[in-house]
Amino acid sequence: MGKVLIHPTAIVDKTAKIGEGTKIWHFVYVREHAKVGKNCVLGHAVYVDRNVKIGNRVKLENRANLYDGVTIEDDVFVGPHVTFTNDLCPRSFSADWKIVPTLVKKGASIGAGSVVVCGLTLGEYAMVGAGSVVTCNVPPHALVFGNPARIRRFVCVCGRNLVEEKKQAKSVLMTCMSCGRKFGIPRGDFEKIWKEERVCP
Numbered sequence: 001m002g003k004v005l006i007h008p009t010a011i012v013d014k015t016a017k018i019g020e021g022t023k024i025w026h027f028v029y030v031r032e033h034a035k036v037g038k039n040c041v042l043g044h045a046v047y048v049d050r051n052v053k054i055g056n057r058v059k060l061e062n063r064a065n066l067y068d069g070v071t072i073e074d075d076v077f078v079g080p081h082v083t084f085t086n087d088l089c090p091r092s093f094s095a096d097w098k099i100v101p102t103l104v105k106k107g108a109s110i111g112a113g114s115v116v117v118c119g120l121t122l123g124e125y126a127m128v129g130a131g132s133v134v135t136c137n138v139p140p141h142a143l144v145f146g147n148p149a150r151i152r153r154f155v156c157v158c159g160r161n162l163v164e165e166k167k168q169a170k171s172v173l174m175t176c177m178s179c180g181r182k183f184g185i186p187r188g189d190f191e192k193i194w195k196e197e198r199v200c201p
């Protein structure tokens with residue numbers, strides 16, 4: 001505990017701040033003024049652009065790309081090859097482009113190969129299924145997947161499905177069948193569950 005591990009092949013700019021206990025593996029690039037919290041793991045060839053802020057206990061899997069404007073809170077999982085964007089109207093020749101920020105809140109997970117379009121907030125303990133393209137804000141505890149990613153159900157802190165127990169005035173009481181935790185999901189979020197889900201045979 002405490003010691004920062006930076007593999008000799010990684011490049012960490014001298015203006016970047018790295019919290020204690022963090023491990024930075026082969027060929028990672030952490031750029032100017034980026035901030036990485038404590039006890040994080042940055043896997044092979046992760047790219048952390050300038051000014052990116054990363055909380056504590058965050059896992060960035062191999063080749064995740066985090067561009068300027070991205071903020072990642074504590075306990076977030078970013079799967080391999082996940083890419084964030086930071087420009088809503090990209091042109092190679094535009095002279096006045098603005099960085100559009102993205103926020104990933106505590107405990108959220110983003111599955112392998114997903115793309116998160118900029119300007120969005122992914123709520124606490126939200127989960128993005130592998131290969132998704134996220135184009136809308138994701139409410140806390142929502143599981144979204146697909147292209148465009150749609151809300152499919154709600155999940156627990158432990159990552160397992162929440163089951164509806166009863167509807168209340170402003171929320172739906174949901175229970176985790178795995179660990180028994182209960183959550184009040186706002187009805188406005190619950191009603192956004194995509195109805196025409198097709199499941200694999």
Ligand SMILES: [Zn+2]
Nearest residue numbers: 156158176179
């Ligand atoms: Zn649970």
